Amino acid sequence: MTVLDDLRPRLGRRLLTGPAELAVFGCDALTAFYERPAAVVLVESADEVVAVVRACHREGVPFVARGSGTSLSGGSLPIGGGVVIALNRLDRVLSVDPDARTAVVEPGVINLDVSRAALPHGLMYCPDPSSQSVCTIGGNLAFNSGGAHCLRHGMTANHVLGIRAVLPDGELVELGGDSVEPLGPDVAGMFCGSEGLFGIALEVTVRLVAVAEATHTALAVYDSLEQAGDAVARIVAAGLLPVAMEIMDALAIEAAEASVKPNYPKGAALLIVELEGERGVVDADAAALRELLRASGAGEVVATEDPDARALIWKGRKSAFSAVGWLAPDYIVQDGVVPRTRLGEALAEIGRMGAAAGIRVANVFHAGDGNLHPLILFDGREPGMLERAEALAGDILRLCIRLGGSITGEHGVGVEKREYLPLMFTPADLELMRRLRRAVDPAELANRGKMLAVA
Amino acid sequence: MAAVAVDDVEALRDAVRCGPRVLPAGGATKPALSAPPAEDVVALDVSGLRGIVEYDPAELTLTARAGTPVAELDGALAEHGQYLPFDAPLVAAGATIGGVIASGTSGPGALRYGTVRDFVIGVRMVDGTGELVCGGGRVVKNAAGFDLPKLMVGSMGRLGVMVEVSLKVFPRPRAAATVAFELGGLEPALAALAVLARGPVELDALELEPPARIVVRLAGDPEPLAARVARVAALVGAPGEELDATVWADAAAFAWMAPATRLVRVALTLRGVAALQAALAAAGARARYSNAANVAWIAWPGDCPLAVLDATLRELRLPGVALTGAPGRPLLGDRRGGAFLDRLRTALDPDGRFAEL
Numbered sequence A: 001m002t003v004l005d006d007l008r009p010r011l012g013r014r015l016l017t018g019p020a021e022l023a024v025f026g027c028d029a030l031t032a033f034y035e036r037p038a039a040v041v042l043v044e045s046a047d048e049v050v051a052v053v054r055a056c057h058r059e060g061v062p063f064v065a066r067g068s069g070t071s072l073s074g075g076s077l078p079i080g081g082g083v084v085i086a087l088n089r090l091d092r093v094l095s096v097d098p099d100a101r102t103a104v105v106e107p108g109v110i111n112l113d114v115s116r117a118a119l120p121h122g123l124m125y126c127p128d129p130s131s132q133s134v135c136t137i138g139g140n141l142a143f144n145s146g147g148a149h150c151l152r153h154g155m156t157a158n159h160v161l162g163i164r165a166v167l168p169d170g171e172l173v174e175l176g177g178d179s180v181e182p183l184g185p186d187v188a189g190m191f192c193g194s195e196g197l198f199g200i201a202l203e204v205t206v207r208l209v210a211v212a213e214a215t216h217t218a219l220a221v222y223d224s225l226e227q228a229g230d231a232v233a234r235i236v237a238a239g240l241l242p243v244a245m246e247i248m249d250a251l252a253i254e255a256a257e258a259s260v261k262p263n264y265p266k267g268a269a270l271l272i273v274e275l276e277g278e279r280g281v282v283d284a285d286a287a288a289l290r291e292l293l294r295a296s297g298a299g300e301v302v303a304t305e306d307p308d309a310r311a312l313i314w315k316g317r318k319s320a321f322s323a324v325g326w327l328a329p330d331y332i333v334q335d336g337v338v339p340r341t342r343l344g345e346a347l348a349e350i351g352r353m354g355a356a357a358g359i360r361v362a363n364v365f366h367a368g369d370g371n372l373h374p375l376i377l378f379d380g381r382e383p384g385m386l387e388r389a390e391a392l393a394g395d396i397l398r399l400c401i402r403l404g405g406s407i408t409g410e411h412g413v414g415v416e417k418r419e420y421l422p423l424m425f426t427p428a429d430l431e432l433m434r435r436l437r438r439a440v441d442p443a444e445l446a447n448r449g450k451m452l453a454v455a
Numbered sequence B: 001m002a003a004v005a006v007d008d009v010e011a012l013r014d015a016v017r018c019g020p021r022v023l024p025a026g027g028a029t030k031p032a033l034s035a036p037p038a039e040d041v042v043a044l045d046v047s048g049l050r051g052i053v054e055y056d057p058a059e060l061t062l063t064a065r066a067g068t069p070v071a072e073l074d075g076a077l078a079e080h081g082q083y084l085p086f087d088a089p090l091v092a093a094g095a096t097i098g099g100v101i102a103s104g105t106s107g108p109g110a111l112r113y114g115t116v117r118d119f120v121i122g123v124r125m126v127d128g129t130g131e132l133v134c135g136g137g138r139v140v141k142n143a144a145g146f147d148l149p150k151l152m153v154g155s156m157g158r159l160g161v162m163v164e165v166s167l168k169v170f171p172r173p174r175a176a177a178t179v180a181f182e183l184g185g186l187e188p189a190l191a192a193l194a195v196l197a198r199g200p201v202e203l204d205a206l207e208l209e210p211p212a213r214i215v216v217r218l219a220g221d222p223e224p225l226a227a228r229v230a231r232v233a234a235l236v237g238a239p240g241e242e243l244d245a246t247v248w249a250d251a252a253a254f255a256w257m258a259p260a261t262r263l264v265r266v267a268l269t270l271r272g273v274a275a276l277q278a279a280l281a282a283a284g285a286r287a288r289y290s291n292a293a294n295v296a297w298i299a300w301p302g303d304c305p306l307a308v309l310d311a312t313l314r315e316l317r318l319p320g321v322a323l324t325g326a327p328g329r330p331l332l333g334d335r336r337g338g339a340f341l342d343r344l345r346t347a348l349d350p351d352g353r354f355a356e357l
C-alpha cells in the first residue's frame, strides 16, 4: 500500500515497492547513509513526473528526484517513507540548434551524451564532472556541478539557460529561455544548485560551445606541493587563462598509477595545465607556459596535443577518487574551497592535521579555482576509525572557512554538510534560505531534510 | 517624492523597514528602472555605498560596495592588467556595479566569457524585512546554499538592495582589433554571424547593425592579431574594414540612439532576429544586436507607446525590459519565472517594501 496506488495502473511494473527492488535505491555515492523509501517510480515521461509529484503533494508524502545517484553528499538519498522519482529513462536529447548553439535535453540525459549529440556540429557541452560518463544533467543542475574545465568555462549554472520545471505542488513553470542573456531576475540561475528543494527539472536548455581548434596539455612534476601551487600563481600572474589547472600529490599519483596506469612522470606533485583555443593563440600561449613552468622549478615537463595521450592524462586525473580504493579499504572524499592564493597554506595545514590524526590524506584538486578534494584514507574495520576520519574531514572544512573559502565547491551540502552550513552563513542568512524554501514548498516535500534541516 | 540618500548599512536597513516603499537607485543611468514608478515609492540613493572592499589581483576576484561606479572598478583592475569581461554598458554615464547587476546588462564583450550572471559570485544585501543577508561568497567556486547572487542579476531593485558584491575578474587582453563587414542584406549577415559564432576563431565581440553590417572584435596578444583578422575575413568571405576602438565607446553609450527614443533590451537568439526586425521596421524603431544576436538593444520612438512594443514582443514570445523613459512596470513582452518568481518574492519581501516587479 503506498501513496501511489492510484497510479499503479498507469505505471505498472515501473512502480517498485518490494524490499529487494527498493534496496538498490537506498543510497547514493555517499554510502555511509542509507534509507529505505516507500516506493521508487521509474518514470518515462515528464507527464508521469508531474503526476507523481501531484500525488505526493496531495498525500503530503516527501519525494526525491534521482538521476544516477552519484551524489557524494547524500543529495539523492531517499527520504524515509517517501518516494524516489528515478529519471534515468528520461534520457533523450530533444534537439540541438547549431546556429543558436543550444541543446534541449531531458533531465536524465547522461552528461557526456550531450557532447556526443553536439559533436557532429563542432560543438560541445562544457561542464565535465569526473563522473560525466554516468551522471545526469538533472543531477548536475541540482548540484551546480563543476569539473576540471570550470576554471575558464564556469560551472553548470553558467551553462543552463532555460528550465521547464514542476514545483513541489505540481505547478509547472518556465524559467529562463534559450538566449545566453537572461532577462528579468535570473530564476533559472537560482533554480540551479538548489539541490532538488525547489522541485524537479523536466526539460533543460543548455549552452553549447564550439570545440576548440587546438588543445594543448602540459604535465609538470615538482618536488613539493607548494612548488606546484606556486606555479599556478605564476601562470595566473602572467595573464594566461588556461581551461584547466589541476594538481595531484604523490599519494593520488600512486593511486592513479595503480588503477588506470596513466604513466605520469614521477614526483611529489603533478600539475596538469590545459590550454585551448585557436591554433596560433594556443601555440603562443604554450610557449609562454613552457617558460613559466621551467622558471617555477619544475622537474620533468611533458606536453602533448595527441588526443589519445591527452585522454590518458585525464583518465588518470578523473579516476582519482575511485583509484584511492587501491590504497585503503575506505575513504572520504572531501570538497572544500579556499582562496586560490592560500592553497599552499591550506595544503600544508591539511598535511599537518593528517599527520597529527595518524591518517593518510591524498590530495587531488582544481588548483586553478582553489577547490580542494582531500581524500581521507582509513580502514573502517578498525574501531573508531570512521569517527576519526569524519572528525578530520570536518576540521578541513573549518580550515576552508577560516581561510575565507566555502564548505563545498561542487559536491553540494546534501545531508553530509547540513551542520556545516552555519559556519558559512549567519542565522539571518539561513532564515532567509528557509523562508525561500518554504515559500516555494510550504510542506517541505521536495528532498526534505537535505541542505536545510527540517523546520 | 524626494530621494532618500543612504550611505551606511544601518540607515539603509531603517529606510527599508519603515516609511514609504523604496526603490534603490545607483547611478540612475537606467531611469525607467530606477525612478520611482508610483506616488508611494521613494527612490533610495545608494550611490554613497561606494568603494572597493577587497581586491587581490592574484586571486582574480574583487569585492566592492554596490554603489561603486563601474568606471572606478575598471580603473583599479586595469592597473593590474585585469578587467570585468562582461563589459557593462553606460559606464561613462555613471553606471554603478549594483545597478549593472540589478538591471542585468552586459556589453559586447559578454560574447567571449559570459554575461554579468557568470561573474557575480557573492552578494550582501538588505532584504524586504530589513535584514542584512549574504549569499555566495568571495571564492570563485561555491555550491553552498541557494544562489542568491544569481537571483540578484536582473532583479531591478525589486528583490533586495545590494550593499556589497563579489565578482570574478579575468586577465585583460593586451590588444584588440575591430573589423566591420558589409554583407548586402539581413539574411547573409545572419548567415555570417552563425558561421563566426561557431569558431574556430575566438571572437571578443560579434555585433549586428541591421540590416547588413556585422562588427567583430578580436582580442588577445598583439602578435597573432593580424593573422586572426585575416582568418575572420576568410570565414566571412568578404573584405573587412578596420575600425578604431571608439566604436565600442559609442556602443557602450548608445550613441546611435536618436533623441527622444527609449532604450529597451530584449533577449533572443539568432533565430528571432528576422521577425523582430520586421516588426521594428513597421514601428519606425531602430535596433542593434549584440553577443552574437543573443540580445537586441532597441531605440523605441518616444511618440509610440511602449504598449505597442509590449504586444509585439508577446507575439514573438520574447522577453524585454525598458531601461530609459518614463518609469513603470519595467518588464515587457513574454514574462518568465511565473509562480516560482512570485513565491521567491514573497520570501524576500513579505511586506511589499519594494516597488513592484
Ligand SMILES: Cc1cc2nc3c(=O)[nH]c(=O)nc-3n(C[C@H](O)[C@H](O)[C@H](O)COP(=O)(O)OP(=O)(O)OC[C@H]3O[C@@H](n4cnc5c(N)ncnc54)[C@H](O)[C@@H]3O)c2cc1C
Residues within 6 Å of the ligand: A028, A029, A064, A065, A066, A067, A068, A069, A070, A071, A072, A074, A075, A076, A087, A107, A108, A128, A129, A130, A131, A134, A135, A136, A137, A138, A139, A140, A141, A142, A143, A144, A145, A146, A147, A148, A195, A196, A199, A200, A201, A202, A321, A322, A410, A411, A447
Ligand atoms: C567518482 C565520482 C566523481 C565525481 N566527480 C565530480 C566532479 O568532478 N565534479 C562534481 O561537481 N561532482 C562530482 N561528483 C558528484 C556527482 O557526480 C555530481 O553531484 C552529479 O551532478 C550527480 O548527478 P547524478 O545524476 O548522479 O545525480 P543524483 O545523485 O541522482 O542526484 C543529485 C541531486 O540532484 C537532484 N536531482 C536529480 N535530478 C534532478 C532533476 N531533474 N531536478 C531536480 N533535482 C534533481 C537529486 O534530488 C539530488 O539531490 C562525482 C561523483 C563520483 C561518484
